[in-house]
Amino acid sequence: MSELLLKAKTAKTASRKLAVVSTEDKNQGLLAIAEALEKNIDKIVQENKKDIDAAVANGTSQAIIDRLVLNEARILDMVTGLKQIVELKDPIGEVLFENKIESDLVLQKVRVPFGLIGMIYEARPNVTIDAVGLALKTGNAVLLRGGSNAFHSNLCLVAIVKEALQETAISPDTIQYIEGTDRKLVEEMLTLNEYLDLVIPRGGAGLIQMVVQKATVPVIETGVGNCHLYIEKEANIDMAIEIAINAKTQRPGVCNAIETILVDQAWADRSLVKLIDALVEKQVKILGCPTSQKLDARISAASDEDYYTEFLDYIVTLKVVQSVDEAIEHIETYGSRHSEAIITDNDNVAAKFLNHVDAAAVYHNASTRFTDGFQYGFGAEIGISTQKLHARGPMGLPEMTSYKYRVYGKGQIRK
Amino acid sequence: MSELLLKAKTAKTASRKLAVVSTEDKNQGLLAIAEALEKNIDKIVQENKKDIDAAVANGTSQAIIDRLVLNEARILDMVTGLKQIVELKDPIGEVLFENKIESDLVLQKVRVPFGLIGMIYEARPNVTIDAVGLALKTGNAVLLRGGSNAFHSNLCLVAIVKEALQETAISPDTIQYIEGTDRKLVEEMLTLNEYLDLVIPRGGAGLIQMVVQKATVPVIETGVGNCHLYIEKEANIDMAIEIAINAKTQRPGVCNAIETILVDQAWADRSLVKLIDALVEKQVKILGCPTSQKLDARISAASDEDYYTEFLDYIVTLKVVQSVDEAIEHIETYGSRHSEAIITDNDNVAAKFLNHVDAAAVYHNASTRFTDGFQYGFGAEIGISTQKLHARGPMGLPEMTSYKYRVYGKGQIRK
Known part of the structure; x- marks a missing residue:
């Protein structure tokens, strides 16, 4: 089984357990990650330097290099971000409505996680931690694919996350990062309908158009603003x-x-x-x-x-x-x-x-x-949707969830 | 410009006006269609006979022929269906929440139509009227593509709909039916991201998988139930x-x-x-x-x-x-x-x-x-979603809408 399939399958399996983890356990997982990031600042900066050196050697523009840099201040920003997510209300399990319907069945509409979310993103390695935090809080596993120019930074961050989760109620398997560098892997990822419930691209217009064109998995288009x-x-x-x-x-x-x-x-x-x-x-x-x-x-x-x-x-x-x-x-x-x-x-x-x-x-x-999740008071933002299906504008925690109907009967059959 | 592009463009343009038509005007449009169907029962049955004769000649199975048949009872069922949609609450314009946010801006989340919805369906010609009714009530234009074996029935129904709308506040342009029989037209339709906000396939597993595989437009998967x-x-x-x-x-x-x-x-x-x-x-x-x-x-x-x-x-x-x-x-x-x-x-x-x-x-x-929109008390059903993005399970009128944020300021700028 390829790296991609194996990781997708592992994350999907782990997502089932994550879906029913308590809010407290999820928050403890997030705090464990925050603590581990703070402890590993030097290591992160060191791994990030590899990406920066490579970018400079490749003649990458200063604007892109600025986005790639992880320094102490930026790492502490990620830590603060995770702690803010901990403070947010857990949307999972919320009963959106409850009705007694005609046949005397009790119908409940309940908020549930998507399952496994794919994130495809460019440059900024802080998106890795952002995505992990928002996904775990909403009970979703994530399959991550960052930009190749942030490769070392992203791998280091993911390794720290997975190690931090070892001692928590959240399985490290819920977080997977596609390491293979072949661009075709992205296309394969976009058609993993069996495992992926949703893909969210974050990056420039080129990346987003590629995802929309190639994906058979449901997509939320983000970010292009004219x-x-x-x-x-x-x-x-x-x-x-x-x-x-x-x-x-x-x-x-x-x-x-x-x-x-x-x-x-x-x-x-x-x-x-x-x-x-x-x-x-x-x-x-x-x-x-x-x-x-x-x-x-x-x-x-x-x-x-x-x-x-x-x-x-x-x-x-x-x-x-x-x-x-x-x-x-x-x-x-x-x-x-x-x-x-x-x-x-x-x-x-x-x-x-x-x-x-x-x-x-x-x-x-x-x-x-x-137009921003924080300005709108959502306390978080996974991106800004420019499509109309599911979510529009800034997406906070509730936009990273689906729902299901629970129906309680006493033996009712359809006439 | 091809038939497909012309119709998509015409419907999209018409959708903008439809989005702001009042509930009363939309209901009058639906009632005009209901009346026209009732008046034209003989004509519909006559056109339907062409499809039935062709199906019989082609050796179509009795089960499929049963689905194709339009008789007086079935046409009156469509009329009743439209009248039921008239009675339902119009979801458009509903304020989902209103907040004063940090910068003292007033933030309103408001339900709006998608714009233009594509419907791809098989056999049952009554889906044509169902889709028209649900789309118009929710302020959406529709681009319809029915099964080739219901061709004459569908064309007749659409012609009756468009004529009935002539004297109403709803432009007949909001309803478009793709007449071309080339199967490639469906594939082209599925990539009209510039015009189509959403595609909903209704039919067998084969049709639905084809749509999921080929579409770049957002899709709601419906119907397959194991x-x-x-x-x-x-x-x-x-x-x-x-x-x-x-x-x-x-x-x-x-x-x-x-x-x-x-x-x-x-x-x-x-x-x-x-x-x-x-x-x-x-x-x-x-x-x-x-x-x-x-x-x-x-x-x-x-x-x-x-x-x-x-x-x-x-x-x-x-x-x-x-x-x-x-x-x-x-x-x-x-x-x-x-x-x-x-x-x-x-x-x-x-x-x-x-x-x-x-x-x-x-x-x-x-x-x-x-598991059914009517049983769940939604009063309507456009299909049953088996995906998690946007809608899950039976989809009623609210599931055929999107939302937008309206923000009211007094000259605020971002600090």
């Missing part, structure tokens, strides 16, 4: 500019940052120059439509392709629109259904925008940067 | 036999009928003969393990493959087991995670079975035949 800010005719000037700057520049490399600003013609005629002043001051490059270019010479021409692009950088596209309908239409055509915002003092127009725009999160007079 | 009845040591004899007979023979051709009976050794030693008497009386053929064959000569040998088989017929496999653990293990190995039942007077053993068995519905002292 988000828009629509500055409506009746938008407060200062608020619009402050939110535009925040949503674009507070952290341009994340999925909930905006990529396009849609500006109402009347507002643009009055205040576009002020908005451009603010963007230019923040070193943002602006690509716009011909109408916007006539209003401000600092705007370069945007191509149709540019409006489809998630720049994740100090670049923004801009378009002058004539109505809320045109704004909605533009978002429908170019957006990725992640996060969309309108700035306006007109509540009716805002309501229309919030109702009609099809996205995981729609905002009135606030920055799109709030 | 269900078990476990008669535990402390099972009441009469109750066990009555439920076994009901679960196997009340309607053997459906997914929630049982295929295997697991019998505790001690119970079998006392009462297996009585159970076999009852099954034989109902003309059920019994395939069993060597232990069971020693207890009753009317049992033929079962192969390993037989335990994997969904017979949908008057055939049952039987196995004598030594413990609840062995029963759980057998179900884990051979089952399809649909419906599983235990008969016992021992509540502790029952609780163990209900907790450990991984299936959409688990029963204590009741027939598996109750």
Whole structure:
């Protein structure tokens, strides 16, 4: 049996026992992992150095190297993350409803784990611990496959996790990491319907598209955010500019940052120059439509392709629109259904925008940067779903669960 | 643009308007369809006759022809079905929760339609009207692809639906039927991620596996039921036999009928003969393990493959087991995670079975035949999901919806 099949099977078998482990035992397992990470900081940093050295030798960009680095502060962040997960309410076993149905049967809908979740991710090795923590708390085993450039870091973290679980009620078998480096292994993993209940990819658009294309296992698509800010005719000037700057520049490399600003013609005629002043001051490059270019010479021409692009950088596209309908239409055509915002003092127009725009999160007079499990008060986040099946937007612990029906009878048969 | 792309695009565009149509307008649309069906009974029967004649000419089995037939009674059943959907609560717009979050933003989780749902189904033409009714009530457009043997019936029904919608607030464009007969069209449909938010296959195991294998669009797997009845040591004899007979023979051709009976050794030693008497009386053929064959000569040998088989017929496999653990293990190995039942007077053993068995519905002292949206009191059913993502077990109206987050601010930015 191949490494992949063996690990999938082992994890699936272990998942059955994990499904009925008590909250207290799960929390003790998580705390044991947290303690082991704290004890092994030096070892983790040492193994991480192998990945960093290899990345530097390969000429990897500084941005990627930044994501790969594990130092004491980042390891302690993982420890804190695990402790936060311990504090969260265990969703498993929650009775979602209970009814006496027609035939006098008692019908209970109960939250249960998925079973075995596959996680495919890139770069950041902290995702390993994040995924382990969220999976174990929700009673799920995990089959992990991290990026090859974090190979040593991930193996070291998984070894520490498995050793820490030895003395707990959680079997180390619940955590499996695919070590084989052949890319075909990922494709095989995506078709393990017999073992995997779900796959969650976390990474760039390329990885996510590959998973969606190849998987026969159910997938939750995450993360790609081509988000828009629509500055409506009746938008407060200062608020619009402050939110535009925040949503674009507070952290341009994340999925909930905006990529396009849609500006109402009347507002643009009055205040576009002020908005451009603010963007230019923040070193943002602006690509716009011909109408916007006539209003401000600092705007370069945007191509149709540019409006489809998630720049994740100090670049923004801009378009002058004539109505809320045109704004909605533009978002429908170019957006990725992640996060969309309108700035306006007109509540009716805002309501229309919030109702009609099809996205995981729609905002009135606030920055799109709030689309985040922690900001939403979920206390955790496994990713941000951009599909509509099962989970949409930030996914916390309940989104990592399924349910089953328990039915209690006294010998009832169907007539 | 191909028929498929054109229809998908048209339906998707129409879905945006449908998403915000009022409950009253949706109900009026459904009633208009019901009225039109009633008016056109003769025409439907006439078109249906073309399919029946072709099926007879092709030597189609009587069982399939029975499913294809549309007569006055069946058409009136569709009319009643639509009227029942009108009476159901509209799930769209329901606020699932509302919170003031840290940054003083108001966060609302609101139920919304998926958008465009693809339905791929076989034989029964009444599924066309069922799907239209459930989709419209939940604000979803549908792209339908029925079985080729119900071609004329389906086209006639869709034409009646579209004409009935002309004078209503629902655009006829929301309902599209793929007429092209090339089987490759189905594969193309399954990869229309740009337009389709979800695909639901309804039919035999072959169709469902094909959809799971080929789709890049999110899928809800439905229907395959390899269900078990476990008669535990402390099972009441009469109750066990009555439920076994009901679960196997009340309607053997459906997914929630049982295929295997697991019998505790001690119970079998006392009462297996009585159970076999009852099954034989109902003309059920019994395939069993060597232990069971020693207890009753009317049992033929079962192969390993037989335990994997969904017979949908008057055939049952039987196995004598030594413990609840062995029963759980057998179900884990051979089952399809649909419906599983235990008969016992021992509540502790029952609780163990209900907790450990991984299936959409688990029963204590009741027939598996109750796994059904109407029996569960949902008032509708689009299918029975055997996957864990999004929906499990019988799917009613809420399972045909997604959600979005609406966030209301006063100019908040992320710090």
